[in-house]
Amino acid sequence: MTIRQTNPPFMSGVPELLVLRLLARQEMYGYELVKAVRVVTSEAIRLGEGVIYPVLHGLERNGSLSARRKAVNGRTRVYYSVTPTGQQRLDRLAGEWERIKNGIQSVLESPQNA
Amino acid sequence: MTIRQTNPPFMSGVPELLVLRLLARQEMYGYELVKAVRVVTSEAIRLGEGVIYPVLHGLERNGSLSARRKAVNGRTRVYYSVTPTGQQRLDRLAGEWERIKNGIQSVLESPQNA
DNA sequence: TAAACTTACTTTGCCTTTCGAGGCATGTCA
């Protein structure tokens, strides 16, 4: 029984990139991130909690984020910030995005027929 | 039994966009498209046949592409070209891509801390 | 004060897209 190994889809990991980038700017908690993504992208991108929280947990697990709990108004918030490892990951993802974006752009800008 | 309806992932449909855009430039066949994507994107994006062919079939099925078979060197090539319907779809996808891209860009350009 | 909404975190289960790999057939080059 051999395990079939597939690469992740070439456009994936953008939510991760966005989360890392926002957290590099400023420490935030999950629910805040959900709203920040909508606001900063002018509603162009809306990531629900079903996306954000799993991403946060994954990034924390692999050492890209560190978390600290903080009680505010009787509620608990989990604030995340980017570790040095996370900064490396952010740099790498940003570079990949740049390549992909430029690739797509060069297709879109290719001269049209008609 | 209720059917759960999920939206497509927000970044999806890029292969479709690329295929439509390349075919709007010039009639092509599947195998040629596989290589064209790699070349035009300078290897940044590599879509295999397992991606390209299903996309072509889907686009043909919904009227975005028309196909004509042509025998060359004893082999059969299926050339695809973009229909008016396909042009509309291309315009729509290009617009969506623009919005998403700008959204991501505005996150990436947000001022950094540190 | 009850209803309704917001904040805040978490998880489940599904669906779609994408992916690698393989199969088939012909042609060319060494």
Add this chain to the structure above:
DNA sequence: TGACATGCCTCGAAAGGCAAAGTAAGTTTA
């Protein structure tokens, strides 16, 4: 003859992303 390129097609799996719902506590409103 073997290896490699052309050209088409499809299967099975993985992962990523998604809506929805559950929990719980605070706030607003009627």
